[in-house]
Amino acid sequence: MGDKDMFGKTKKHNWNKDQKADPDNSRNDKNESIPQSIEEVKARLNEAFSQCSDFLLREIICGEDGSVRMLVAYINGFIDKRVLNQDVIRPILEYLSKLKAQDKGNHMYELLKECVISSNDLKEAGNIQQAVNSIVSGEALLFIDGEEKALVIGVKAPQGRQVAEPDTEVSIRGAREGFVENLLTNTTLLRKRIKNPNLKLEMLQLGEQTRTDICICYIKGIANEAIIEEVKERLKKIKTDAILDSGYMEQFIADSRLSLFPTVGNSEKCDKLAAKLLEGRVAIFCDGTPYVLTVPYLFIESLQASDDYYDHAFFATFMRLLRLLALLVSNLMPGMYVALVGFHHTVIPFKLMITLAASRQGIPFSPFTEAVLMIIAFELLREAGVRMPRPIGQSLSIVGAIVLGEASVAAGIASNLMVIIVAITAICSFIVPPLIRATMLLRFVFLAAANFLGFLGIAFVSVAVFIHLCRLRSFGVPYMAPFSPLTASDLKDSFVVVPIWAMVTRPRILRQENTKGTAGTKRQEVQVKR
Amino acid sequence: MRCGKTKKFVKITIAAFLFMLPLLLTGCWNNRDLTETNIVAGLGLDRTEEGKILLTVQVVEPAAIQSTTSGKGKGGGAQPKPVFVESYEGDTVFEALRGMLSKVDNKLFASTVQVLILGENLSQDGINEALDFFQRDHEVEYKMDVLVAKGVTPKEILEMETDMNSIPAVYVKGTIENTVSRGTVKRTLLIDLVKNFCCSGRQLAIGQITKAGEKEVGTEGTAVFSEGKLAGWLDPYETRGYLFATGKVKSAIVNIPTDNGKIAMEIIRSKGKVYVEFENGEPALLTVKVGLEANVGEYEGKGKLDSPDSLHKLEELLDEEVKKEIKMALDRIQKDYSSDIFGFGTQVHKYHPQYWKEAKEQWKDTFSKLPADIKVEAKIRRTGVIKGPIKKGG
Numbered sequence: 001m002g003d004k005d006m007f008g009k010t011k012k013h014n015w016n017k018d019q020k021a022d023p024d025n026s027r028n029d030k031n032e033s034i035p036q037s038i039e040e041v042k043a044r045l046n047e048a049f050s051q052c053s054d055f056l057l058r059e060i061i062c063g064e065d066g067s068v069r070m071l072v073a074y075i076n077g078f079i080d081k082r083v084l085n086q087d088v089i090r091p092i093l094e095y096l097s098k099l100k101a102q103d104k105g106n107h108m109y110e111l112l113k114e115c116v117i118s119s120n121d122l123k124e125a126g127n128i129q130q131a132v133n134s135i136v137s138g139e140a141l142l143f144i145d146g147e148e149k150a151l152v153i154g155v156k157a158p159q160g161r162q163v164a165e166p167d168t169e170v171s172i173r174g175a176r177e178g179f180v181e182n183l184l185t186n187t188t189l190l191r192k193r194i195k196n197p198n199l200k201l202e203m204l205q206l207g208e209q210t211r212t213d214i215c216i217c218y219i220k221g222i223a224n225e226a227i228i229e230e231v232k233e234r235l236k237k238i239k240t241d242a243i244l245d246s247g248y249m250e251q252f253i254a255d256s257r258l259s260l261f262p263t264v265g266n267s268e269k270c271d272k273l274a275a276k277l278l279e280g281r282v283a284i285f286c287d288g289t290p291y292v293l294t295v296p297y298l299f300i301e302s303l304q305a306s307d308d309y310y311d312h313a314f315f316a317t318f319m320r321l322l323r324l325l326a327l328l329v330s331n332l333m334p335g336m337y338v339a340l341v342g343f344h345h346t347v348i349p350f351k352l353m354i355t356l357a358a359s360r361q362g363i364p365f366s367p368f369t370e371a372v373l374m375i376i377a378f379e380l381l382r383e384a385g386v387r388m389p390r391p392i393g394q395s396l397s398i399v400g401a402i403v404l405g406e407a408s409v410a411a412g413i414a415s416n417l418m419v420i421i422v423a424i425t426a427i428c429s430f431i432v433p434p435l436i437r438a439t440m441l442l443r444f445v446f447l448a449a450a451n452f453l454g455f456l457g458i459a460f461v462s463v464a465v466f467i468h469l470c471r472l473r474s475f476g477v478p479y480m481a482p483f484s485p486l487t488a489s490d491l492k493d494s495f496v497v498v499p500i501w502a503m504v505t506r507p508r509i510l511r512q513e514n515t516k517g518t519a520g521t522k523r524q525e526v527q528v529k530r
Numbered sequence: 531m532r533c534g535k536t537k538k539f540v541k542i543t544i545a546a547f548l549f550m551l552p553l554l555l556t557g558c559w560n561n562r563d564l565t566e567t568n569i570v571a572g573l574g575l576d577r578t579e580e581g582k583i584l585l586t587v588q589v590v591e592p593a594a595i596q597s598t599t600s601g602k603g604k605g606g607g608a609q610p611k612p613v614f615v616e617s618y619e620g621d622t623v624f625e626a627l628r629g630m631l632s633k634v635d636n637k638l639f640a641s642t643v644q645v646l647i648l649g650e651n652l653s654q655d656g657i658n659e660a661l662d663f664f665q666r667d668h669e670v671e672y673k674m675d676v677l678v679a680k681g682v683t684p685k686e687i688l689e690m691e692t693d694m695n696s697i698p699a700v701y702v703k704g705t706i707e708n709t710v711s712r713g714t715v716k717r718t719l720l721i722d723l724v725k726n727f728c729c730s731g732r733q734l735a736i737g738q739i740t741k742a743g744e745k746e747v748g749t750e751g752t753a754v755f756s757e758g759k760l761a762g763w764l765d766p767y768e769t770r771g772y773l774f775a776t777g778k779v780k781s782a783i784v785n786i787p788t789d790n791g792k793i794a795m796e797i798i799r800s801k802g803k804v805y806v807e808f809e810n811g812e813p814a815l816l817t818v819k820v821g822l823e824a825n826v827g828e829y830e831g832k833g834k835l836d837s838p839d840s841l842h843k844l845e846e847l848l849d850e851e852v853k854k855e856i857k858m859a860l861d862r863i864q865k866d867y868s869s870d871i872f873g874f875g876t877q878v879h880k881y882h883p884q885y886w887k888e889a890k891e892q893w894k895d896t897f898s899k900l901p902a903d904i905k906v907e908a909k910i911r912r913t914g915v916i917k918g919p920i921k922k923g924g
Binding site: 358361 | 545548549551553560561562563564565567571590592593595639641644697700
């Protein structure tokens with residue numbers, strides 16, 4: 001037990017072993033060195049990139065007797081050709097044209113690298129495999145006849161969309177910049193906010209086929225080393241063909257794979273991510289998606305919004321409590337209504353009872369059936385709203401509002417009150433976006449339990465959900481922290497938000513070396529310097 | 531490994547324990563839709579000539595009420611009635627309530643009952659037996675108002691249609707709530723009745739309801755019970771005296787006669803206490819102590835009310851007036867009904883338990899013969915926004 005238990009669950013990442021089989025034979029010999037002869041290099045590359053119409057080779061043959069031969073290889077469209085020509089090809093050609101016969105020698109490679117090529121981003125590839133990888137990653141490769149290594153020149157063309165305001169996370173105050181698909185743009189955005197060499201960005205590639213660039217990001221000295229190690233370990237264990245979105249990774253590295261509740265957070269807002277890193281979390285960037293993962297992710301984070309910290313603390317506290325209320329309402333409201341109407345008539349005040357009974361008069365369905373039908377109708381509307389092309393949106397809202405709301409009541413299919421309840425439930429479910437999926441399903445569970453046992457059923461399900469929540473961990477940190485285990489100093493940013501000048505300590509729960517048995521373990525508390 | 535097993539066992543035990551906690555909750559187990567119930571708003575209980583229980587229910591028709599309040603009723607055409615009234619005879623209350631189901635379309639739901647009206651016949655025969663059901667059943671609302679109908683049967687009251695509220699039972703409840711601020715009705719909730727049953731030394735007193743017009747009821751006065759049987763009635767002023775003595779007046783208007791007219795005093799606070807003084811181990815004197823706070827509400831007298839003396843004079847007059855009312859009530863229950871609704875017996879029970887044990891049975895007669903001492907102390911707090919009476923003609 002002990003330390004192992006902290007991440008115990010994640011040690012069994014072997015279920016995707018069979019995906020490992022590699023269909024590409026050309027990569028079998030991983031350490032094949034680069035042939036000295038340029039002809040051979042050409043043949044190897046052409047073999048690797050056969051039928052790749054975007055693969056380009058440019059051969060430079062120079063010198064009096066054509067003895068100086070070079071090869072530039074790149075993927076068309078991936079690199080900035082103008083930069084390649086200005087910084088690489090032209091200097092080489094100019095240099096070579098001035099070259100005298102006696103200057104030729106083995107130091108050609110070093111000379112080119114140090115004196116001729118004016119590009120700044122230079123690396124070296126020692127074998128064919130590395131070379132091929134660099135080419136597919138969008139770098140230009142320079143092979144020189146008689147050399148066993150190749151020059152990797154970073155001339156990647158900036159591409160993708162502009163930095164824009166994210167659609168999914170909107171805030172009233174705060175930065176409008178959101179992440180984009182380009183990994184480098186994203187890390188730059190982050191670095192702009194945290195100008196500190198302690199902000200570490202560790203790169204790796206994941207996905208056998210896609211070789212997606214992944215970047216683990218943390219602030220050294222703030223983030224818990226144990227968590228950083230754990231993140232790396234879990235990422236390294238991922239064996240899969242493709243990482244097309246950070247969501248792929250999320251599913252691999254999540255602590256509880258079957259839980260409805262998210263144990264890995266995501267965000268596409270730079271300021272939010274910076275704040276999370278400064279709290280001691282670890283971020284995982286993934287090339288090709290604006291969503292950046294953050295771990296550990298605790299329950300309370302679902303209720304937090306970046307506005308909370310930019311605004312007055314009283315207001316923020318009120319909003320937090322409102323969000324908590326919304327969470328409860330969106331989970332429990334339909335169930336409560338069914339329990340009230342079906343079981344517990346005695347607790348309904350007389351006048352409300354008459355209103356309730358009047359609105360249910362003549363409805364052919366039981367409250368449970370009615371609720372399920374209406375909620376499903378709403379979920380259909382919501383899903384349609386997400387999937388369909390934008391211009392059709394208006395007709396959908398008309399159909400939704402008029403047909404489902406008005407007409408179903410007028411036709412006596414649904415009661416007025418049920419429409420109101422489903423509407424409130426729907427509104428509330430949008431207030432806490434991270435938990436929207438959990439809520440969507442839990443709502444039905446509560447509903448069924450309420451139909452079966454009334455409030456008692458709701459109590460049963462609540463107990464089950466709470467047990468589950470308290471058992472959950474995210475990278476070793478208890479999911480329900482700071483409530484369970486109670487961490488008094490972390491309560492400052494829970495249901496109550498204290499002003500930013502009063503938040504003097506970093507979240508303590510993220511710093512704990514071992515969350516089991518805190519006795520005898522080092523607890524570091526870092527004072528925020530102001 | 532073994533350690534792991536024990537831990538797992540502990541975990542499962544804790545989980546099981548947590549799941550068992552909700553079982554302690556109480557509640558209704560049967561799923562019954564609201565539309566499958568008849569919402570009972572008023573209950574009437576009476577005894578027929580043959581000695582059977584006559585149960586009357588007033589049931590709300592929610593749909594009709596909704597259409598009358600929202601004005602969606604189809605113009606012309608017969609409006610659906612907001613309530614219907616049904617009666618059923620049975621040997622017991624429960625039997626009558628169940629028997630009623632043969633006449634109505636849905637189960638009767640009694641937790642919403644607003645008023646329970648007891649008939650005069652039943653009251654004279656004794657209400658204790660009939661009320662047993664209301665204590666025993668779990669679906670009964672303890673906060674329903676209980677009233678005794680005078681000169682009218684419960685059925686007639688429940689069948690009365692009123693213009694003021696679409697549900698007559700709610701109208702009746704509203705009138706009681708209003709009369710309470712006059713201090714002329716003994717408002718009795720079912721829970722008060724139940725409490726009184728197990729309270730030794732105090733007789734029952736229940737509010738009274740009469741028919742005041744074709745479409746109106748009057749809820750003033752009190753029905754006095756003795757040993758569970760109706761002994762007689764107190765008129766509104768006697769009722770107020772009784773309520774002053776027991777400290778149950780929340781607000782009241784007391785008129786004081788003066789040389790030139792009357793002064794209306796508004797009682798804003800009152801405290802009342804009764805006890806029995808003992809001499810040589812025998813009860814000797816009934817004492818009633820009342821403390822009042824009042825405002826001058828209306829003044830028809832002469833002179834200004836700006837000196838302490840004039841106010842003291844008023845206070846004394848008020849003392850006398852309240853004393854008179856208490857005396858009236860006390861005389862009535864001592865002489866005419868010999869029913870100790872003031873609760874003197876409770877005081878004896880509390881402070882002289884030994885004596886009470888022996889004299890419990892004869893208390894009715896003992897109490898009727900005891901002299902009484904009534905002390906009232908009134909304080910006037912405010913005299914309103916003007917000092918003197920309005921001057922006529924400048």
